[in-house]
Amino acid sequence: MRADVLVVGLGFAGSTAARALADAGFRVHAIDRRPHLGGNAFDKPDAHGVTIHPYGPHIFHTNSTRIVQFLSRFTAWRPYEHRVLAKIGEQYLPMPINRTTINRMYGLNLDEKGVSVFLDSVREPRARIVTSEDLLLSTVGRDLCRTFFSGYTRKHWGLELSELSASVAARVPVRTSDDDRYFTDSFQAMPADGYTTMFGRMIEHPLISYETGVDFDGRSDTTAYRQVIFTGPIDSYFQHRLGKLPYRSVEFRHEHHASTPFLQAVGTINFPNDFEYTRVTEFKHLTGQMHPGSSLVREIPRGEGEPFYPIPREENHELYKRYRMLASAHPNVTFVGRLAEYRYYDMDQVVAAALAAAQRIAGRLR
Ligand code: FAD
Ligand code: UDP
Numbered sequence: 001m002r003a004d005v006l007v008v009g010l011g012f013a014g015s016t017a018a019r020a021l022a023d024a025g026f027r028v029h030a031i032d033r034r035p036h037l038g039g040n041a042f043d044k045p046d047a048h049g050v051t052i053h054p055y056g057p058h059i060f061h062t063n064s065t066r067i068v069q070f071l072s073r074f075t076a077w078r079p080y081e082h083r084v085l086a087k088i089g090e091q092y093l094p095m096p097i098n099r100t101t102i103n104r105m106y107g108l109n110l111d112e113k114g115v116s117v118f119l120d121s122v123r124e125p126r127a128r129i130v131t132s133e134d135l136l137l138s139t140v141g142r143d144l145c146r147t148f149f150s151g152y153t154r155k156h157w158g159l160e161l162s163e164l165s166a167s168v169a170a171r172v173p174v175r176t177s178d179d180d181r182y183f184t185d186s187f188q189a190m191p192a193d194g195y196t197t198m199f200g201r202m203i204e205h206p207l208i209s210y211e212t213g214v215d216f217d218g219r220s221d222t223t224a225y226r227q228v229i230f231t232g233p234i235d236s237y238f239q240h241r242l243g244k245l246p247y248r249s250v251e252f253r254h255e256h257h258a259s260t261p262f263l264q265a266v267g268t269i270n271f272p273n274d275f276e277y278t279r280v281t282e283f284k285h286l287t288g289q290m291h292p293g294s295s296l297v298r299e300i301p302r303g304e305g306e307p308f309y310p311i312p313r314e315e316n317h318e319l320y321k322r323y324r325m326l327a328s329a330h331p332n333v334t335f336v337g338r339l340a341e342y343r344y345y346d347m348d349q350v351v352a353a354a355l356a357a358a359q360r361i362a363g364r365l366r
Contacts, residue, residue, distance in 0.1 A: 002224045003029035003209065004365060008216040009231030011039020012350040013337030015202045016070070017229050020358035022207040026365060029225075030203065030210040037199040037212065039231075040308065041347060044196060048256045050283060050295035051194055055308070056252055057268065057281040057297065058195065061185040062348035068187050070351060075198040077189035078288050082182040083266040086148055088273070095270055096182065097144060098175040105147070115176040132169035133161035139174050152272035156301045157248055157311060165312040167344065182268075190286055222333075227361050231337035233307050234323045242322050245342060247307030253277070253298040260294055276300050310342040317342070334361060 005021050007014045007030035015037070018028045036042050040055040059082045062068060085092040086101075093101045099115050102108065110118055122141030126134045132153065136145040145161070149169060153161050161169065173184070181188075191198040203210055222228050230237050235245040257263060267285035271277060277298040284294055310316070320342040327335055336357040338345045345353065 003027040004225065005029070005227045005229060005361070006222060006225040007031070007229045007231070009039060009337065009340075010034075010037050010199065010203070010210065010212065011231060011337065012041060012347050013231040013340065013354045014039070014229065015199050016351050016354035017231075017334075017336060017358045017361075018208050018210075019202045019205060020355055021362060022205040024358070024362040026207065026362065028205075028208045030208065031214040031216060032210075032212050033215040035213045036196065037203070038196050041195040041199075043194045046254065046256060046295050048258070048291075048293055048295065050256065050291050050293065051287045051289055052254060052283050052295050052297065053195075053286075054252065054254070056250060056299055057283070057286060058347065059183070059188070059267075059286060060190060060347055061183040061188045062346075063185050063187070064348060064352060065187075066355075067348045067351050070355065071191075071198065074201040076192040078192045079188065080190045080286060080288070081188050082268070082286070083180055084182045084268045084270055084279075085266050086270040086272055088147060092265070092269065094180040095148065096173050096175055097140060097148060098180055099178050100180065102144075105144075112176045119174070119176070129166050131162045132164045132166055135166040135169045136161060148272050150272075152270060152278055155276065156278050157309075158301065158303055159311070159313075163313060165314070168312050171344075190288075194287070226332065226365055228333045229357065229361070230333055230335050231340050233339040234320070234327065234335050234342060237333070237335070237340075238323060238326055242326070243319060245319055245323070246311045246316055247339070248309040248311055249302040249305030250308050251300040251302050251305065253300060254295065255298070256293055256295045258293040261292060263294055263296065307339055310339065310344055312344050 004026040005028045007018045007028055010030055010032040014030055018030045022028050041058045043051055043053050046052045084095045086095040093104055102115055103110055124137040124141055126138045129135050136149055264282045268279050268281045270279045277300045280296055280298050282294055282296045334357050336354050337350055
């Protein structure tokens with residue numbers, strides 16, 4: 001029997017929507033062009049048996065109990081709070097910037113109040129906060145902005161802070177306390193058996209069939225389905241008819257060190273000013289795996305290659321809006337996910353968007 005819904009993409013967006021629709025009684029067929037489940041959150045053991053994230057480090061964090069409840073049907077969790085150090089000259093300083101960062105960087109001994117006063121003395125208030133540069137100059141001032149953000153951003157995006165929406169730098173808070181966690185969400189944990197296992201359980205349902213290694217090329221016949229859910233890049237669905245939406249790509253350079261259980265003090269080291277890579281992540285911190293060796297990934301941002309990041313700036317959003325207009329003429333196709341909605345979504349936000357989309361679709365198909 002033909003499925004009611006075709007889902008293109010088996011990452012967080014597609015897998016969540018597939019499962020929610022199957023739970024609602026609809027028959028779902030799902031495909032992904034990659035040979036595996038999980039989209040960019042896919043994980044697997046490398047050749048040495050260390051669990052790695054081939055598409056870069058994925059740390060789960062959310063403030064939504066609803067999202068935790070949904071995912072907890074498919075996985076147990078291992079509590080994990082991510083920590084990041086930025087290498088500045090010969091020093092490793094906490095990132096996000098906190099009391100320790102400022103005291104070590106400037107050789108000070110300020111308390112929390114002192115750090116607030118310090119930040120007040122260096123910030124350059126702006127009447128309007130439009131770009132990431134506006135945001136950073138008005139919160140941490142020129143020196144901290146240049147030291148921690150300008151070089152990293154130039155490498156990561158190939159753009160200046162002044163060319164990116166304020167929302168990009170707003171992802172990273174500034175603290176006057178000693179809190180050195182990268183995220184402060186109420187729930188921070190990793191799937192106990194990994195992301196791929198969690199995805200496998202999510203799509204294991206009598207009403208879901210799926211295939212990996214199958215491409216959907218926009219000319220694929222969808223007439224047999226009542227609804228299509230597309231989770232790839234929205235411009236690719238329309239064969240780039242209105243022009244290419246810009247994405248940033250990353251080369252993930254993986255390495256293994258035998259007989260060295262840990263090379264880094266924390267999960268990730270950021271390199272804002274030196275080298276072509278932005279950060280290095282050591283997976284065993286994230287997964288808690290015991291192993292005599294260690295595997296790391298270096299992220300080298302690229303202009304060309306597989307799309308990983310939508311680029312948040314006004315002109316790109318305008319082009320995306322024109323694709324949305326096109327999409328609105330195709331009510332039987334739903335676009336959901338980070339590339340399909342051209343939004344700098346974290347994993348939990350994708351789950352939320354996919355659950356909402358599935359609910360809308362179920363209501364319509366009923
Ligand atoms: P994807 O995971 O991209 O899945 C889309 C799937 O669709 C892909 O598998 C693709 O192969 C398939 N597809 C696309 N087009 C087609 C087609 N035409 N035919 C067939 N299949 C197709 N989020 C966090 O919350 N925490 C983190 O620590 C974190 N770290 C990240 C690190 C990096 C380097 C990156 C790039 C992202 C990170 N994210 C993180 C974001 C997270 O990866 C995304 O929010 C989430 O994985 C997006 O899910 P998705 O289903 O929308 O897209
Ligand atoms: N950023 C920076 N320096 C850092 C960390 C982040 O300049 O040490 C900026 C940079 O522009 C980056 C953005 O803040 O792209 C968001 O950082 P985040 O760690 O959220 O990026 P992601 O994990 O999504 O790649």
